[in-house]
Amino acid sequence: xxxxxxxxxxxxxxxxxxxxxxxxxxxxxxxxxxxxxxxxxxxxxxxxxxxxxxxxxxxxxxxxxxxxxxxxxxxxxxxxxxxxxxxxxxxxxxxxxxxxxxxxxxxxxx
Amino acid sequence: xxxxxxxxxxxxxxxxxxxxxxxxxxxxxxxxxxxxxxxxxxxxxxxxxxxxxxxxxxxxxxxxxxxxxxxxxxxxxxxxxxxxxxxxxxxxxxxxxxxxxxxxxxxxxxxxxxxxxxxxxxxxxxxxxxxxxxxxxxxxxxxxxxxxxxxxxxxxxxxxxxxxxxxxxxxxxxxxxxxxxxxxxxxxxxxxxxxxxxxxxxxxxxxxxxxxxxxxxxxxxxxxxxxxxxxxxxxxxxxxxxxxxxxxx
Numbered sequence: 576x577x578x579x580x581x582x583x584x585x586x587x588x589x590x591x592x593x594x595x596x597x598x599x600x601x602x603x604x605x606x607x608x609x610x611x612x613x614x615x616x617x618x619x620x621x622x623x624x625x626x627x628x629x630x631x632x633x634x635x636x637x638x639x640x641x642x643x644x645x646x647x648x649x650x651x652x653x654x655x656x657x658x659x660x661x662x663x664x665x666x667x668x669x670x671x672x673x674x675x676x677x678x679x680x681x682x683x684x685x
Numbered sequence: 686x687x688x689x690x691x692x693x694x695x696x697x698x699x700x701x702x703x704x705x706x707x708x709x710x711x712x713x714x715x716x717x718x719x720x721x722x723x724x725x726x727x728x729x730x731x732x733x734x735x736x737x738x739x740x741x742x743x744x745x746x747x748x749x750x751x752x753x754x755x756x757x758x759x760x761x762x763x764x765x766x767x768x769x770x771x772x773x774x775x776x777x778x779x780x781x782x783x784x785x786x787x788x789x790x791x792x793x794x795x796x797x798x799x800x801x802x803x804x805x806x807x808x809x810x811x812x813x814x815x816x817x818x819x820x821x822x823x824x825x826x827x828x829x830x831x832x833x834x835x836x837x838x839x840x841x842x843x844x845x846x847x848x849x850x851x852x853x854x855x856x857x858x859x860x861x862x863x864x865x866x867x868x869x870x871x872x873x874x875x876x877x878x879x880x881x882x883x884x885x886x887x888x889x890x891x892x893x894x895x896x897x898x899x900x901x902x903x904x905x906x907x908x909x910x911x912x913x914x915x916x917x918x919x920x921x922x923x924x925x926x927x928x929x930x931x932x933x934x
Contacts, residue, residue, distance in 0.1 A: 577716040577717060577719070577720040578716065578719045578720045578723045581719070581720025581721060581722075581723045581724035582720075582723045582724060583727075584724050585723065585725060585726065585727030585731075586727040586728075586731055588724075588731075589727060589728040589729075589730070589731025589735070590731050593732075593735050594732055594735075596732055596733065604729055604732070605733055607729065608726065608729050608730050608733055611722070611726040611729070612726070615723065615726065629715040629716065629718075629719055630715060632719060633715065633719060633722060636722050637722070657748075
């Protein structure tokens, strides 16, 4: 229940404040969002399979965000920032699709 | 997440029925942390989505920025060339319009000069007035013409007799009964010849020994010359265009 409240509060704050992303954060924010989405979809899948663990969720969420951001940072330092960002997005996208497919199979049995 | 699979075991103490509801409503530390994480995710998403509305170059990579800079440079150069061309055209037009203004001014001046010469415009300026009084009617048209010639020799620029007859190149002098016809206009005695020019030179030209004044005195008349700072001639000559002569280019 409380996470849902958190979701609503976060959405409301974002829509209400319309903040500007600081320049130093701009390359990392999209990647971090996708990584966090991956963690959330994974958590939903685990929830459906009744093996959800909040500790695992919290740790995977945070580590996903940190690792994705670190990869973008490293890529920028190495001069392959755009390619590495694309790579990270592709991998995270594949994982999100796989988890979504698992959820779908569980719900619709198809 | 594959990680989530590792914790398949739920809390063993909670029975499946009412513990499920309790677990989702009880505010544990973990729940709050999860709420924070999900809230921050939602916040970041809405922020990022709102960010996309503003076109910004900060998210572009170096290569893209270089390309952008190159295209802007090229556009800048093209526009600079255009500015140069247009400036040149404008300068040309300005020069030509100034030239035509000069020509117009010149033509206007020339036309004024010619109007004074031809007697189609009035004139004013320093000059002399020569009064010839001859009760015996001894002064003939010839002598008047001589007087006019002498004034012209002395640099008279515009001449009129009695304020009615303008004397120009085509003007003729004829004797008539008790009067003289000048350029078709009858002029009665006494004659007053007004001339615009250098007053000193003109008055000398009529005063010298054997000049106009002496000759008029010889035939029993009386002539006087008065220098004036301002002589105004309003009489106009009848200007008619040349019938036979044509300008030769």
